[in-house]
Amino acid sequence: MRLRLPEERPTEPPTGYKIAHPVLSQDGTRAGFTGVSLGGALPYGVLADASCVYGLRHRAPSRRCDCGFHCVHDRTTAEALLCTAEHRAAVLLEVTVLGRYIRFERGFRSARQRVRTATVGPCACGTVAAALADAGWGRPGWKALAPSCAGCLRGRTSVSLAGFARLAGEGLRVVAGQGAPVAVADLAAAGELGVPELTAEAALLQARLDWFQAQLARLGERGPGGGRKG
DSSP: OOOOOOOOOOSSOOEEEEEEEEEEETTSSOEEEEOSSTTTTSOBOSEEEOOOTTOOOSOSSOTTSOOSEEEESOHHHHHHHTTSGGGTTOEEEEEEEEEEEEEOSSEEEEEEEEEEEEEEOOOTTSSOOOEEEEEEEEETTEEEEEEEOGGGOTTOOEEEHHHHHHHHOTTOEEEEOSSSOEEEOOHHHHOSOOHHHHHHHHHHHHHHHHHHHHHHHHHHHHOTTSSOOO
16 A cells, blocks of 8 residues: 655645845846756746756656755755855745645755745855846856945946846845845835835946946046057
């Protein structure tokens, strides 16, 4: 006789936590995430359905496979993963577990998920992040992003936290971690930004302006013909 797992019928979808790398599409019109382990080659959106990473035709998640969206029950457990060197630039996601799921001792494996909140860690210099900037790697058609303060952008492709939330859509909330959190709600729902969001946007614009001025000054030193004045 084959034993069946007990079925759950919760009144509300469970909540889980995981880490992922934020990504920006090559044309800069879409934003999403890519996992840090199994399935990391397949970027996903805020609301997404899982498929078997091995190309098998069964529905995810399958008890005989590792497919499905993975997450853990406890936020602290997910935050601990950010301590490893290869995951320092990842962000913490709070997700809603949707569809069919398998419950484990430490988390879930589900057929569907919705990312509700993305918490962005500090810039590599330790300052609270004001933007997500090109991390120097990616997937086909997608650029991986990493937290950056306004002073460390230096002309890299970047998007503000508010801009990332807007591109990702589906009511995503993006929060700057470390220090006083800067909450950035979906612009379509919020209608207008508050003081913290405007401060972050202003810092980002100032950093870009400083970079452009430095480039113009350098071109001015070389003169109109490309050579240095003297």
